[in-house]
Amino acid sequence: MRVTLFHREFGQKLFNALHAMSFDGLGMTRPSFSEKENEAHEMLCTIAREHGLEIRRDWAYNLYLTLPGRDRSKPAVMTGSHMDTVASGGNYDGAAGVVAGLSVLCRWVKAGFVPERDTTVMATRAEESVWFPVSYIGSRTAFDLLTEEDLQAKRSDTGRTLADHMEACGGKPQWPHTDILQPENIDCFLELHIEQGPVLPSNNAVIGVVSGICGSMRYRHGTILGQYAHSGATPRQFRADTVVAMADLVTTLQAYWEQQENSGKAMTLTFGVCYTDAQQANFSAVAGKVSFSLDVRSQDAALLEEVDSHIQQVVQDVAKRHNVTIDLGERTGSAPARMDAELQSMAFDVSRALRIPAITMASGAGHDAATFANRNIPTEMLFVRNENGSHNPYEHLEMADFGAATAVLDGVLKLRAERI
Numbered sequence: 001m002r003v004t005l006f007h008r009e010f011g012q013k014l015f016n017a018l019h020a021m022s023f024d025g026l027g028m029t030r031p032s033f034s035e036k037e038n039e040a041h042e043m044l045c046t047i048a049r050e051h052g053l054e055i056r057r058d059w060a061y062n063l064y065l066t067l068p069g070r071d072r073s074k075p076a077v078m079t080g081s082h083m084d085t086v087a088s089g090g091n092y093d094g095a096a097g098v099v100a101g102l103s104v105l106c107r108w109v110k111a112g113f114v115p116e117r118d119t120t121v122m123a124t125r126a127e128e129s130v131w132f133p134v135s136y137i138g139s140r141t142a143f144d145l146l147t148e149e150d151l152q153a154k155r156s157d158t159g160r161t162l163a164d165h166m167e168a169c170g171g172k173p174q175w176p177h178t179d180i181l182q183p184e185n186i187d188c189f190l191e192l193h194i195e196q197g198p199v200l201p202s203n204n205a206v207i208g209v210v211s212g213i214c215g216s217m218r219y220r221h222g223t224i225l226g227q228y229a230h231s232g233a234t235p236r237q238f239r240a241d242t243v244v245a246m247a248d249l250v251t252t253l254q255a256y257w258e259q260q261e262n263s264g265k266a267m268t269l270t271f272g273v274c275y276t277d278a279q280q281a282n283f284s285a286v287a288g289k290v291s292f293s294l295d296v297r298s299q300d301a302a303l304l305e306e307v308d309s310h311i312q313q314v315v316q317d318v319a320k321r322h323n324v325t326i327d328l329g330e331r332t333g334s335a336p337a338r339m340d341a342e343l344q345s346m347a348f349d350v351s352r353a354l355r356i357p358a359i360t361m362a363s364g365a366g367h368d369a370a371t372f373a374n375r376n377i378p379t380e381m382l383f384v385r386n387e388n389g390s391h392n393p394y395e396h397l398e399m400a401d402f403g404a405a406t407a408v409l410d411g412v413l414k415l416r417a418e419r420i
Ligand SMILES: [Zn+2]
Pocket: 082, 093, 094, 127, 193
């Protein structure tokens, strides 16, 4: 059977099964460390068992499915993604990468192919940070990078701690751990993922070979404080209008972003939250308080710092112009991650050979792959075309595209797994 057809049929079967077990009437809901997530992991184990793959779980109950290589002492080739979803998400974010990896191993088993190196599919836990306010929980626990404080984070729907949920699923959230991933034992990590924006469809490309994963710099809880005042009785020069200050802040930084873009500096800048105080604000008063969030992303760590110092300056200027105080609150964020140049050129070579249209692109969203890249493991991501964005029930993945992208993953993994 042709490689793409094998993966297409394998994918269709598993995506149907995942849909059946996770559909909530609107979309897929598989919360991090939930029964639903366990059920999805169990399904993967059943298939792995049928194909004679080794099954292992670590202390955080991440799942590893391995096809043993001829020389087990060599660093392993790894692939994978996460199995949890946001509430009422789609059927492909995360799952596509795990299903693709498993499809590759099952095809190799069926073809009687034994690689030189161990080849492992990892299904990480808890990648979607909507459930616990901690990033990349599964992949970071695998490298023992979480703190005791992280383990006390509470899940947004149940209010129970991460440690508690982990334990209930069969994990062991107590130190010390012996089953930690060691970078020197990993040859490379590849993650296939649906694209979460419109770049691939608008370029008529099936695959995006990712050049880097953007880091972020966030102010989640910014506030502007001014003065509540009667809308009819307060002349303009006596106002400390926080809505006007907010508008100035948004337009000034929007213009700055446009300038940056024109000078070739790739970044995004988003005010995702912006509201007046629901208790006090009303139509006949100047608003005395606005709350907002600011999220900046770029592949370039130095650029994030440059943007931050510009933001500090703009905040001071805007506050002065409008007679208000602006407090950005605590800064949080994540480091950008570089993808491996050799793996990128391998992905292009395989795509070309299979006549699958591929382009290079950055990942604006964070992924488990960033954890591997930041441990200095050669890492690469492959995006697959998806028309409708992600984190919504309308994610759409053509099985022909899934088959094509998985064939590319298959080819690259094989090149690496066969290296002597
Ligand atoms: Zn994802």
